[in-house]
Amino acid sequence: MEEGMSGFCFRSASVGGSSGSTAGTKCGRWNPTTEQVKLLTELFRSGLRTPSTDQIQKISTQLSFYGKIESKNVFYWFQNHKARERQKRRKVSFDEKETMVRKENTKVCSTQNFAEVNQVSEPERVMETLQLFPLNSFGEAAETEKLRVHGNDQCRGNTMFSYTMGEQMEHPPLDLRLSFA
Amino acid sequence: MEEGMSGFCFRSASVGGSSGSTAGTKCGRWNPTTEQVKLLTELFRSGLRTPSTDQIQKISTQLSFYGKIESKNVFYWFQNHKARERQKRRKVSFDEKETMVRKENTKVCSTQNFAEVNQVSEPERVMETLQLFPLNSFGEAAETEKLRVHGNDQCRGNTMFSYTMGEQMEHPPLDLRLSFA
DNA sequence: GCTGTATGAATGAAAG
DNA sequence: CTTTCATTCATACAGC
Numbered sequence A, B: 001m002e003e004g005m006s007g008f009c010f011r012s013a014s015v016g017g018s019s020g021s022t023a024g025t026k027c028g029r030w031n032p033t034t035e036q037v038k039l040l041t042e043l044f045r046s047g048l049r050t051p052s053t054d055q056i057q058k059i060s061t062q063l064s065f066y067g068k069i070e071s072k073n074v075f076y077w078f079q080n081h082k083a084r085e086r087q088k089r090r091k092v093s094f095d096e097k098e099t100m101v102r103k104e105n106t107k108v109c110s111t112q113n114f115a116e117v118n119q120v121s122e123p124e125r126v127m128e129t130l131q132l133f134p135l136n137s138f139g140e141a142a143e144t145e146k147l148r149v150h151g152n153d154q155c156r157g158n159t160m161f162s163y164t165m166g167e168q169m170e171h172p173p174l175d176l177r178l179s180f181a
Numbered sequence C: 001g002c003t004g005t006a007t008g009a010a011t012g013a014a015a016g
Numbered sequence D: 001c002t003t004t005c006a007t008t009c010a011t012a013c014a015g016c
Helices: A034-045 A053-063 A071-099 B034-045 B053-063 B071-098
Strands: none
Touching: A034 A053, A034 A071, A053 A071, A071 B071, B034 B053, B034 B071, B053 B071
């Protein structure tokens, strides 16, 4: 698929054409390396969907070995990948429903869409150890998904959610010029 | 960036989406005008972080002059802006720390930052009155305000992007396992 | 060369 | 307040 991916921000400014950003050294957008994409994809396939802070940090650090990368790139990558996977699946689902596939599905049509249903082309490979690279440290991958310790203790009364929607204004505008003395 | 932002909601047809009973000429999502954004940003910069209900109402009313807007939009805007400012800060922080390879080799192009973070050129004008508009409704809003004085650096950093990791990694060990202390 | 598609980035909206 | 979902914008790249 995305095999022709070259390095990261090199050529850039090639399409320039119109505005010729003349960015030159300043690539406006992260362009993942093949290795980076591959690893990210593997992680995703291993079941990782929304990496935590620590996870993002580590991943970013690791991937920086293959090319310039920032934490936000990893963050966005997973966000997008997940969203698009879902979107695609949703679309397919809709499509199927739309075309009303003949025959019945031997499966129960319950909540079979909430897991990690991948497309039909993966021989399955449920993560178990997540050994992406020639790791050699002690084992125990532990895919630890959500492990957030939400210690929300803020019990501060907050008077919000009182918007009276539907109450649209129609009175003369006042003055919005902030006038901080 | 591009300032050619279209005004506000303009898609009248093909809204589709939730074409159901409560159909209407409403677009699914608020699309702020540049003026609106600018003003909101100014308010934010002035120190306003969590406007109260009445403040939201006023702001919303004022901004409605520049385009369609609802109270909840203002509410969400501030919430998102605040949260993202924080996130960005944390990410950048980590990023800097990460790219702090700091070799004797000096920088070449420096500024490898992406967009954003460009509005930090204000000498901290900690407002003190924040007289948005000549508020003069009812005494209801005169409850001594609840202006969060800037600088509330509560301790947090537990879940989200709190890149406070120690010096655990310094080389690309080719291992991406997540190791949760 | 322009146009379509894939995807990085941004943000409104909402759930938790 | 924190985290996630959905939609959209912008851009890189491929195909025509």
